[in-house]
Amino acid sequence: MSNHLFDAIRGAASSDAPFIETPDGRAWSYGDMLGLSGRLAAALDTLGVQPGDRVAVQVEKSPEALMLYLACLRAGAVYLPLNTAYTLAELNYFIGDAEPRLVVVAPKSKAGILPVAERYGAHVETLDHAGGGSLLDLAQDEDPDFLDAARGPDDLAAILYTSGTTGRSKGAMLTHDNLLSNAAALRDHWRFTAADRLIHALPIFHTHGLFVASNVILLSGASMYFLAKFDADEALRLMATATALMGVPTFYVRLAQHPGLTRAATAGMRLFVSGSAPLLAETHRAFAERTGHAILERYGMTETNMNTSNPYDGARVAGTVGMPLPGVSLRVTDPESGAALAGGETGMIEIKGPNVFKGYWRMPEKTAAEFRQDGFFITGDLGKIDDAGYLHIVGRGKDLVISGGYNIYPKEVETEIDEMPGVIESAVIGVPHPDLGEGVTAVVVRKKDAAVDEKAVLDGLMERLARYKQPKRVIFVDELPRNTMGKVQKNVLREVYARLYQLGAGKADHTADTPKRAN
Numbered sequence: 001m002s003n004h005l006f007d008a009i010r011g012a013a014s015s016d017a018p019f020i021e022t023p024d025g026r027a028w029s030y031g032d033m034l035g036l037s038g039r040l041a042a043a044l045d046t047l048g049v050q051p052g053d054r055v056a057v058q059v060e061k062s063p064e065a066l067m068l069y070l071a072c073l074r075a076g077a078v079y080l081p082l083n084t085a086y087t088l089a090e091l092n093y094f095i096g097d098a099e100p101r102l103v104v105v106a107p108k109s110k111a112g113i114l115p116v117a118e119r120y121g122a123h124v125e126t127l128d129h130a131g132g133g134s135l136l137d138l139a140q141d142e143d144p145d146f147l148d149a150a151r152g153p154d155d156l157a158a159i160l161y162t163s164g165t166t167g168r169s170k171g172a173m174l175t176h177d178n179l180l181s182n183a184a185a186l187r188d189h190w191r192f193t194a195a196d197r198l199i200h201a202l203p204i205f206h207t208h209g210l211f212v213a214s215n216v217i218l219l220s221g222a223s224m225y226f227l228a229k230f231d232a233d234e235a236l237r238l239m240a241t242a243t244a245l246m247g248v249p250t251f252y253v254r255l256a257q258h259p260g261l262t263r264a265a266t267a268g269m270r271l272f273v274s275g276s277a278p279l280l281a282e283t284h285r286a287f288a289e290r291t292g293h294a295i296l297e298r299y300g301m302t303e304t305n306m307n308t309s310n311p312y313d314g315a316r317v318a319g320t321v322g323m324p325l326p327g328v329s330l331r332v333t334d335p336e337s338g339a340a341l342a343g344g345e346t347g348m349i350e351i352k353g354p355n356v357f358k359g360y361w362r363m364p365e366k367t368a369a370e371f372r373q374d375g376f377f378i379t380g381d382l383g384k385i386d387d388a389g390y391l392h393i394v395g396r397g398k399d400l401v402i403s404g405g406y407n408i409y410p411k412e413v414e415t416e417i418d419e420m421p422g423v424i425e426s427a428v429i430g431v432p433h434p435d436l437g438e439g440v441t442a443v444v445v446r447k448k449d450a451a452v453d454e455k456a457v458l459d460g461l462m463e464r465l466a467r468y469k470q471p472k473r474v475i476f477v478d479e480l481p482r483n484t485m486g487k488v489q490k491n492v493l494r495e496v497y498a499r500l501y502q503l504g505a506g507k508a509d510h511t512a513d514t515p516k517r518a519n
């Protein structure tokens, strides 16, 4: 029986080779990976998880959590990772929508999740490293030689939720071949081999840390340092014995501010990759000046995995995301008509290829609306291709904020704020932030004499939305700028508050601003 993705992973695994090391000195070889993922897959089977069943997982990053992802592949289950920052209110939606057979959480979350899981008929387990009845304990008694479930290229491997412009999250269905084809393309394009050692400091509930970083390492038989979170000191220390780093732009902003970032400190490194959000050209240049390394920027999204990459050999051009990866077709079109545009013209970026997802979970209409007749996926990103063939992302056709590599859909935050007592309406925007790229900012109109203030808005969001979605600042205005059609002009707001997070920008300066009405 063949298991499309895991067979490829198994094929690259040499039992004695190192796979993962953690800062506290724990280490796993590829043999350990095969054994533990096999035992966990057997435990899933014992718990009644069938091929095609969803397994929702909200646990802290650890090597065992990664093994659980691999166990799901082997058991034929559909892995559904959830951001550890999600509140119970948010989890309620995901569990209701995905109807998982099993929900795996940290021990501290078990009591809260039980009633939610029960409502939707899901079983709950924990992934507790201290023992005490967790999935790891169940796995102890299982046989490591698990017979992997048969899974073909088109079978689902994972569902990753991505927020929608209407505020409702959509589950992107990713198949075994979406993941395998993309990881193999990246491995080859970026020249990963068993000799590589990656500094893995990204979360493992999103495409970047889970599929780009982990799958590429697995398919190369390479190894990684697994950090719970990014820390510039730790990353610099590990560069002495690592070969590669993959990160969001905030990693590079923080490294570029670190006095320890030098040519000598990075001499053993062969590759720095950035993605998930735009890398400022000034960060690219500052990093190159300090280290002699040109950061390689690439472009992707949850629905499509990775689409483009700057070259490995050849110029890595700051402010561009390079060319389509082998096997990926990319075109720039008129957003309305879908007609292809000539080189140099700005339009909608559309993607087709084995990397593109199968559709949104149980949302056939939404899926249909985001594909063209000929199978191209409409990304919502605006871009242009220059004379040398490099793609430049010049904006977003979708109302989206990216903060430290996390996506926030303003509609979701606005809906929560608008329901608060004393609030008439709100507009949530992203404005330049020196550390996070964009800072989530709420502009709110309150009722006359209402007592609601910045603290009340932020307190009200605490239990409702994940921390990273919460505004860094809340500003009150008398009215929101609208165009003649009555649509809120977010571009005007973004201009007015463009300097809000710049060093030295006073808090009080902005609290009473009322942007001018514009047409």
Ligand code: MLC
Pocket (backbone or CB within 6 Å): 201, 202, 203, 206, 207, 208, 209, 229, 230, 248, 250, 251, 275, 276, 277, 299, 300, 301, 302, 403, 404, 405, 406, 436, 467, 468, 469
């Ligand atoms: C943490 N906080 C954030 C935040 N991360 N707020 C806004 N945006 C973020 N990204 C909150 C914390 O909860 C904390 O709240 C406060 O901000 C300060 O935290 P910090 O200690 O400075 O943050 P840190 O832990 O260092 O995290 C920053 C980060 C992290 C950038 C290292 O967010 C991160 O690892 N981001 C990577 C996201 C990612 O993997 N994206 C890939 C998506 S896939 P408090 O309570 O202390 O005030 C994708 C496709 C593709 O996009 O192309 O790859």
Ligand code: AMP
Pocket (backbone or CB within 6 Å): 162, 207, 274, 275, 276, 277, 278, 279, 297, 298, 299, 300, 301, 302, 303, 321, 379, 381, 393, 396, 402, 406, 407
């Ligand atoms: P997500 O939905 O979390 O997968 O985020 C995908 C979005 O991140 C894309 O649609 C882009 O808007 C953005 N993105 C990813 N990589 C880059 C990049 N290198 N430059 C600019 N934007 C990027």
